[in-house]
Amino acid sequence: xxxxxxxIVFCSDxxxxxxxxxxxxxxxxxxxxxxxxxxxxxxxSNLSKLSKLERLSEDYNSNFQSHHPDFSVFDAFPKVHxxxxxxxxxxxxxxxxxxxxxLYLDIDIIVSGDLSVFLKFLHSKFVLAAAADPVYRWxxxxxxxxxxxxxxxxxxLVNREKWNSEKITERVMEYIASHPSTIRFGDQCALNxxxxxxxxxxxxxxxxxxxxxxxxxxxxxxxxxxxxxxxAINNPVVIHFTGPSKPWQYQCSHPEKxxxxxxxxxxxxxxxxxxxxxxxxxxxxxxxxxxxxxxxEIFSRKK
Numbered sequence: 255x256x257x258x259x260x261x262i263v264f265c266s267d268x269x270x271x272x273x274x275x276x277x278x279x280x281x282x283x284x285x286x287x288x289x290x291x292x293x294x295x296x297x298x299s300n301l302s303k304l305s306k307l308e309r310l311s312e313d314y315n316s317n318f319q320s321h322h323p324d325f326s327v328f329d330a331f332p333k334v335h336x337x338x339x340x341x342x343x344x345x346x347x348x349x350x351x352x353x354x355x356x357l358y359l360d361i362d363i364i365v366s367g368d369l370s371v372f373l374k375f376l377h378s379k380f381v382l383a384a385a386a387d388p389v390y391r392w393x394x395x396x397x398x399x400x401x402x403x404x405x406x407x408x409x410x411l412v413n414r415e416k417w418n419s420e421k422i423t424e425r426v427m428e429y430i431a432s433h434p435s436t437i438r439f440g441d442q443c444a445l446n447x448x449x450x451x452x453x454x455x456x457x458x459x460x461x462x463x464x465x466x467x468x469x470x471x472x473x474x475x476x477x478x479x480x481x482x483x484x485x486a487i488n489n490p491v492v493i494h495f496t497g498p499s500k501p502w503q504y505q506c507s508h509p510e511k512x513x514x515x516x517x518x519x520x521x522x523x524x525x526x527x528x529x530x531x532x533x534x535x536x537x538x539x540x541x542x543x544x545x546x547x548x549x550x551e552i553f554s555r556k557k
Contacts, residue, residue, distance in 0.1 A: 255315055258288040259373055260357045260411070265343035268298045272523035273361045273502065275310055279517040280365040282314035288369070290316040293351060295343045297325055306522040321350045331430055332437045336498035341440035344407070345426055348417045359492070360408035362500055364513045367459075367491035375411050375454055381422060383411040383454035385461035386477045387442075389496075395436045396443060402451025403477065407442040408494050409461040411454075422448065458486035463496045467509055504531040 262281065264274050274294060281290060292311055298304060304320050311318035328342045344358055357372055359365075375383040387406035398404070417423070426444040430437055437443045458466060458478050465474070466486050474483055493513060499506045501514035506528070518524065 255289050256287060258285070258290045258369065259376075260355055260369075261291040261293055261351055261353050263293045263295065263344070263347050263351060263356050263358045264361050265295045265340055265347070265358075266298065266361050267296065267338060267340040268300065268303075269338075270340070270361055271296065271298045271300070271303045271307070272521065272525075275307055275521045275523055276514060276517050277359060277361050277363050277365070278307065278310060278316075278318075279520050280363075280513075281369065282311075282316060283517065283520075284365050284367060285369050289314070292316060292318045293347075293356075294318070294320045295346060295350065296320055296322065297340070297343075298322075303523075310522055321346075323350065327427070332434045332440075334438055334440060337440045341442075342430075344410075345423045345441055348412065348414045348423060351414055354413065354415050356412055356414060358407075358410040358412060360494065362495040363408065364493040364495075364501075364510070364517065365491065366493055366513060367489065369491065371460065371491060372411050375456065378411075378413070378454040380452055380454045381413055381416045381420060381449065383456050384409060385456040385458055385463070387463065388474050388477055389463070389465050390439070390446075392436070392438060392443075393446075396447035398446060398450050402446075403453075403455065404446045405442075405453055405455075406461055406463060406494070406496065407445055408496065409456070409492055411456070457482050459490050460492050462486045462490035462493050462510075464494075464499075464508060465496070502528055504528040 264277065266274055278292060290311070294307065298320070308318040323346050325339070325343065328339045331339060331342055333339060347356065347358060355376055357369070384405035384407060386403045390404040393402065393404055425448050426441060429444040429447055430441065433447070436447070459482070466483065493510050495501050495508055499508060501508060501511035
């Protein structure tokens with residue numbers, strides 16, 4: 255078994271630890287030829303939960319290490335949309351990871367393909383490689399150049415040495431502190447403001463965002479080719495459940511949410527039902543579709 259060349263970094267608070275396990279499972283089961291070094295930057299204080307993640311990693315010949323730095327530096331940072339302060343934790347990763355490069359992944363992610371494709375971007379001249387985010391439309395507010403693309407920071411291949419030498423963390427934190435009203439998506443906005451389009455662009459299949467299923471092809475074709483869009487839909491390497499609707503929630507309508515549950519069944523935090531599912535919802539599932547159809551026919555005749 256080969257050691258995967260890039261350490262993989264996650265960030266989470268205590269509310270999302272169980273979802274880290276599912277992301278890890280998707281990585282190791284989709285890449286069985288590799289062993290991995292996993293790093294979790296987290297405010298989780300439950301040692302039992304962290305031990306489960308460590309044992310899970312060991313079961314797949316991989317290593318797991320948790321990091322618990324001082325997060326008080328983020329206390330005054332803006333909380334926006336569905337995000338909490340944990341979205342800023344990744345700014346500390348370049349100070350905690352020792353390797354030259356690392357792969358950062360959000361924990362609302364399922365890996366469904368070969369991660370070695372990321373190794374093609376290791377020799378980039380940029381601080382990081384990421385996929386564009388077609389949802390964002392406030393580049394002017396961030397002072398970005400008209401031709402600059404805005405990227406999604408949920409999947410980043412980071413050159414830690416360049417990041418630190420260019421003091422990206424310090425510059426981003428200074429920007430957030432002085433421009434809180436422009437922060438709509440946490441540190442992602444500040445990273446884009448600081449880098450202003452200077453990043454290696456990843457194809458959308460390496461960060462399949464939820465917008466890919468919105469059928470707004472003309473908007474996306476301004477950034478990606480039709481072939482790239484189709485590849486992201488049909489053969490994603492990384493499925494990223496962007497937005498407030500998550501696959502572990504009952505009301506989630508994302509077409510790929512079943513992939514989350516395919517891996518969740520192997521988790522040490524296994525759950526049988528999604529969040530927000532009520533007893534009546536469960537009963538509806540138990541009723542055969544044929545019987546539901548018969549009832550509709552009966553009621554329609556009565557009307």
